[in-house]
Amino acid sequence: MFKLRKAEPRDVPDILRLIKELAKYEEMEDRVLLTEKDLLEDGFGEHPFYQCILAEWQEEQSNEEPKVIGFAMYYFTYDPWTGKLLYLEDFFVVEEFRGKGIGSEILKLLSHLAMKTRCGSMHFIVAEDNRSSIEFYKRRGAEDLSKEEGWRLFRFDKDSILKMAAPAEE
Amino acid sequence: MFKLRKAEPRDVPAILRLIKELAKYEEMEDRVLLTEKDLLDDGFGEHPCYQCFLAEWQEEQSNEEPKVIGFAMYYFTYDPWIGKVLYLEDFFVVEEFRGKGIGSKILKLLSDLAIETRCSNMHFVVAEGNHSSIEFYKHRGAEDLSKEEGWRLFCFDKDSILKMAAS
Numbered sequence: 001m002f003k004l005r006k007a008e009p010r011d012v013p014d015i016l017r018l019i020k021e022l023a024k025y026e027e028m029e030d031r032v033l034l035t036e037k038d039l040l041e042d043g044f045g046e047h048p049f050y051q052c053i054l055a056e057w058q059e060e061q062s063n064e065e066p067k068v069i070g071f072a073m074y075y076f077t078y079d080p081w082t083g084k085l086l087y088l089e090d091f092f093v094v095e096e097f098r099g100k101g102i103g104s105e106i107l108k109l110l111s112h113l114a115m116k117t118r119c120g121s122m123h124f125i126v127a128e129d130n131r132s133s134i135e136f137y138k139r140r141g142a143e144d145l146s147k148e149e150g151w152r153l154f155r156f157d158k159d160s161i162l163k164m165a166a167p168a169e170e
Numbered sequence: 171m172f173k174l175r176k177a178e179p180r181d182v183p184a185i186l187r188l189i190k191e192l193a194k195y196e197e198m199e200d201r202v203l204l205t206e207k208d209l210l211d212d213g214f215g216e217h218p219c220y221q222c223f224l225a226e227w228q229e230e231q232s233n234e235e236p237k238v239i240g241f242a243m244y245y246f247t248y249d250p251w252i253g254k255v256l257y258l259e260d261f262f263v264v265e266e267f268r269g270k271g272i273g274s275k276i277l278k279l280l281s282d283l284a285i286e287t288r289c290s291n292m293h294f295v296v297a298e299g300n301h302s303s304i305e306f307y308k309h310r311g312a313e314d315l316s317k318e319e320g321w322r323l324f325c326f327d328k329d330s331i332l333k334m335a336a337s
Contacts, residue, residue, distance in 0.1 A: 141330030160311030
């Protein structure tokens with residue numbers, strides 16, 4: 001059976017493990033550069049940049065420690081038209097534990113949190129070829145804003161930032 | 171001449187005005203539901219949900235109050251692969267004041283801030299039909315992640331959230 005709870009500093013190794021498993025599922029695992037130290041400082045310091053909900057699994061009548069087999073990483077963002085938003089950054093359940101309603105329970109918990117914190121909507125991005133995830137979200141009412149309203153995600157990487165920060169040539 | 175500064179509570183009417191002007195530019199002005207009170211509570215309360223830089227214009231040798239003619243709204247997000255990210259939510263300069271380097275100066279200020287706060291990247295969304303903005307950003311090195319990596323922005327609206335909460 002499974003249980004959901006808020007992540008604590010001791011969970012950082014499991015959070016990193018699941019981040020890497022999700023990146024592997026998206027075929028981008030070599031892109032994970034964060035360390036446990038980064039996650040600890042950034043999530044559990046004075047000013048947390050992210051929050052996590054974890055799903056733990058424990059076999060009935062087992063003495064073993066519960067295993068962390070799913071997580072959701074989220075934070076709050078702001079839409080200048082409608083106000084506070086809950087942003088779902090990462091959301092993953094280990095393959096062998098899918099189909100048990102864990103993902104749905106996590107979304108339910110996040111939905112309660114969104115309502116409690118007066119968030120108008122929940123945003124997240126999905127890779128366009130991740131059809132099973134897109135189906136999972138669409139079945140629950142999610143809309144594809146990129147398709148419907150033409151929004152595209154852009155990035156300035158470190159090099160571009162350094163160039164823009166450099167003093168303009170006279 | 172123009173000056174850039176951090177927004178203060180007294181600037182909330184100007185911030186809302188510019189949010190509406192940007193929404194009008196994107197042909198979505200009826201979608202702005204926020205009020206000055208929301209912006210005040212959300213930006214200048216105990217846990218600010220956003221930050222703003224403002225661009226003020228003052229005519230040389232004029233006694234008039236400076237006018238707020240541009241802004242950038244931003245906040246910090248988190249990428250689980252690389253850490254902190256500066257997210258540029260809104261960025262607008264009133265039309266008659268474009269071409270004077272104000273936008274570039276705002277981006278420079280944001281870039282300085284990104285470096286100071288150890289953010290690896292700056293993210294933002296642009297509407298695909300907004301060609302002049304896309305050019306402005308690409309000219310400065312921005313990459314279209316939706317095009318290159320296939321990321322699509324999704325949304326659960328209030329109704330969907332209520333349904334999932336009740337499930």
